[in-house]
Amino acid sequence: MSVLLSVSDAHVSYGKVEAVRSVSLEVADDEIVTIIGANGAGKTTLLNAIMGVLPLKGAAAFAGIDMAPLDIEDRVAAGLCLVPEHRELFGTMNIEDNLQLGAFRIPKATAAKSFERVYALFPRLKERRKQLAGTLSGGEQQMLAMGRALMGAPKLLMLDEPSLGLAPIIVADIFRTIGELRAAGVSVLLVEQNAQAALKIADRAYVMELGEFILSGPAKDIASNQRVAASYLGFQHEGTSGI
Amino acid sequence: MNTTIMLFLLQDGITNGAIYALLGLALVLVFAVTRVILIPQGEFVTYGALSYAMLATGQVPGTAKLAAAMGVVAFGLDLFDARRSLRLKRVLRAFALNIALPAMILALTYGLAGPKTPIGVNIALSLLIVAAIGLFLYRIAFQPIAHTSVLVLLIASVGCHLALQGLGLVFFGAEGLRGPALSNTALTIGPLRFTGQSLAVYGLTIAFIVALWLFFGFTLMGKALRATAVNRLGARLIGIRTTLSGQIAFLLASLIGAISGILIVPITTLYYDTGFLIGLKGFIAAIIGGLVSYPLTAIAALLVGSVEAFSSFYASNFKEVIVFTLILPVLVLRSLAAPAVEEEKD
Numbered sequence: 001m002s003v004l005l006s007v008s009d010a011h012v013s014y015g016k017v018e019a020v021r022s023v024s025l026e027v028a029d030d031e032i033v034t035i036i037g038a039n040g041a042g043k044t045t046l047l048n049a050i051m052g053v054l055p056l057k058g059a060a061a062f063a064g065i066d067m068a069p070l071d072i073e074d075r076v077a078a079g080l081c082l083v084p085e086h087r088e089l090f091g092t093m094n095i096e097d098n099l100q101l102g103a104f105r106i107p108k109a110t111a112a113k114s115f116e117r118v119y120a121l122f123p124r125l126k127e128r129r130k131q132l133a134g135t136l137s138g139g140e141q142q143m144l145a146m147g148r149a150l151m152g153a154p155k156l157l158m159l160d161e162p163s164l165g166l167a168p169i170i171v172a173d174i175f176r177t178i179g180e181l182r183a184a185g186v187s188v189l190l191v192e193q194n195a196q197a198a199l200k201i202a203d204r205a206y207v208m209e210l211g212e213f214i215l216s217g218p219a220k221d222i223a224s225n226q227r228v229a230a231s232y233l234g235f236q237h238e239g240t241s242g243i
Numbered sequence: 244m245n246t247t248i249m250l251f252l253l254q255d256g257i258t259n260g261a262i263y264a265l266l267g268l269a270l271v272l273v274f275a276v277t278r279v280i281l282i283p284q285g286e287f288v289t290y291g292a293l294s295y296a297m298l299a300t301g302q303v304p305g306t307a308k309l310a311a312a313m314g315v316v317a318f319g320l321d322l323f324d325a326r327r328s329l330r331l332k333r334v335l336r337a338f339a340l341n342i343a344l345p346a347m348i349l350a351l352t353y354g355l356a357g358p359k360t361p362i363g364v365n366i367a368l369s370l371l372i373v374a375a376i377g378l379f380l381y382r383i384a385f386q387p388i389a390h391t392s393v394l395v396l397l398i399a400s401v402g403c404h405l406a407l408q409g410l411g412l413v414f415f416g417a418e419g420l421r422g423p424a425l426s427n428t429a430l431t432i433g434p435l436r437f438t439g440q441s442l443a444v445y446g447l448t449i450a451f452i453v454a455l456w457l458f459f460g461f462t463l464m465g466k467a468l469r470a471t472a473v474n475r476l477g478a479r480l481i482g483i484r485t486t487l488s489g490q491i492a493f494l495l496a497s498l499i500g501a502i503s504g505i506l507i508v509p510i511t512t513l514y515y516d517t518g519f520l521i522g523l524k525g526f527i528a529a530i531i532g533g534l535v536s537y538p539l540t541a542i543a544a545l546l547v548g549s550v551e552a553f554s555s556f557y558a559s560n561f562k563e564v565i566v567f568t569l570i571l572p573v574l575v576l577r578s579l580a581a582p583a584v585e586e587e588k589d
Binding site: 084 | 476
């Protein structure tokens with residue numbers, strides 16, 4: 001397996017406040033990697049910096065190319081795609097237009113295939129393709145945001161809190177779809193507060209606290225780590241378990 | 244007042260209103276995509292009109308040289324921006340757009356300008372020149388500060404207006420100019436006489452509105468422009484370059500401005516600074532449309548034109564005062580209807 005994304009010794013700051021300190025991570029081809037951590041740990045900041053929305057100090061390479069001189073649009077062209085926490089859909093345009101714009105950078109013929117693929121992953125979007133994005137429910141908006149990102153046939157999809165504010169049954173649906181992406185040849189970097197669900201589908205995981213990675217390893221090991229279990233999974237190994 | 248006078252005034256108002264509608268639409272377009280309130284829209288009108296008028300007398304207008312000079316500056320900026328990853332392809336593309344294109348326009352202008360040049364060629368040359376100026380104006384003045392607040396962009400916009408107006412004085416002199424009419428045919432219906440020129444105004448306005456509607460509704464690029472207007476970050480995240488959207492918006496705005504100018508310069512004498520006032524009336528229509536609504540802007544523009552026509556009949560001294568007063572009730576109503584919003588940080 002070759003390394004798709006590699007970030008080493010990354011720092012991200014807002015003015016004088018350093019939100020991410022000396023973080024290194026790797027995502028390989030066909031891998032699902034998750035970053036879990038509490039609210040405010042710096043997960044979103046890190047994703048935004050990898051995407052180029054925020055300036056990143058340190059080294060970051062994607063598919064072997066140094067990303068420092070690339071702006072957001074170049075990174076998208078290289079095959080990196082972010083589904084941001086607030087989804088950033090085009091609310092006054094319908095589902096079909098949103099998806100079509102997701103394929104803005106790729107040739108028309110490929111876009112037609114992308115449509116089929118996205119509609120197969122999210123049949124709900126096909127049913128409602130003439131509905132305005134702004135009038136969709138939270139779950140449908142998340143599906144549309146992921147669908148729009150997938151339209152551009154990215155190599156690595158970065159998902160920022162896809163389960164945020166969604167009903168449990170829809171969260172299960174979204175996570176099932178993320179699992180299916182691997183089969184489609186898309187790697188995933190998933191940032192989640194819902195650690196339980198994230199660790200279940202991920203191959204590897206990083207645990208972030210106060211801007212730093214405090215743990216990393218195969219998702220199974222992280223899930224069985226006592227400290228992680230206590231802080232993020234909501235139960236304790238010794239004695240009574242409960243939520 | 245009798246019906247005939249009323250019809251005359253209405254006709255006059257609608258003709259002017261159609262021009263204001265074009266300018267208002269361009270303002271809404273530019274604001275939606277780039278958040279720039281395009282004060283120099285009026286200069287696009289005068290540059291288009293007076294370049295056309297000068298070409299009609301066989302002279303080469305200074306605007307063609309201005310476009311070439313701005314291209315050189317834009318080329319420099321492009322190279323500076325790309326200094327960290329200076330690839331040959333990128334340099335060649337920048338060269339083609341910023342140096343080769345305006346140089347070709349300049350050469351064409353020198354080659355074709357003459358007292359016997361057909362009107363169509365003159366129009367095409369004027370449009371090319373002003374479109375290039377619009378494109379480079381965005382590249383030079385607005386693209387480097389595209390991320391700043393609306394207020395900063397507005398101040399830059401006022402600066403551009405003053406600079407372009409000053410250059411207009413250099414290129415065209417203080418004397419007003421008039422251009423030849425597009426057609427000398429006329430049509431009489433009842434008491435009203437429609438000149439070919441006013442019919443061209445109506446026709447082109449409608450054609451432009453339909454074309455804009457088709458462009459924004461059905462083409463990928465048009466949708467990308469709308470997407471940029473709706474959500475800048477969302478657009479960037481799927482790879483739509485907001486700089487490209489901005490350039491297209493300015494290109495369209497300068498084209499619309501130049502066409503408006505060419506349409507009115509056979510009807511009224513234009514001076515180097517007339518454009519500002521004309522642009523301002525388009526701006527009133529755009530404000531009535533809330534700087535977002537195209538149909539509302541077009542209707543408001545017809546209203547502005549009609550009010551102008553009637554007030555110039557009844558109280559010509561107060562013509563401008565009455566027209567600009569139209570904006571007050573709209574602003575009051577809008578400020579009451581909409582809660583105060585902090586400007587978005589992005």
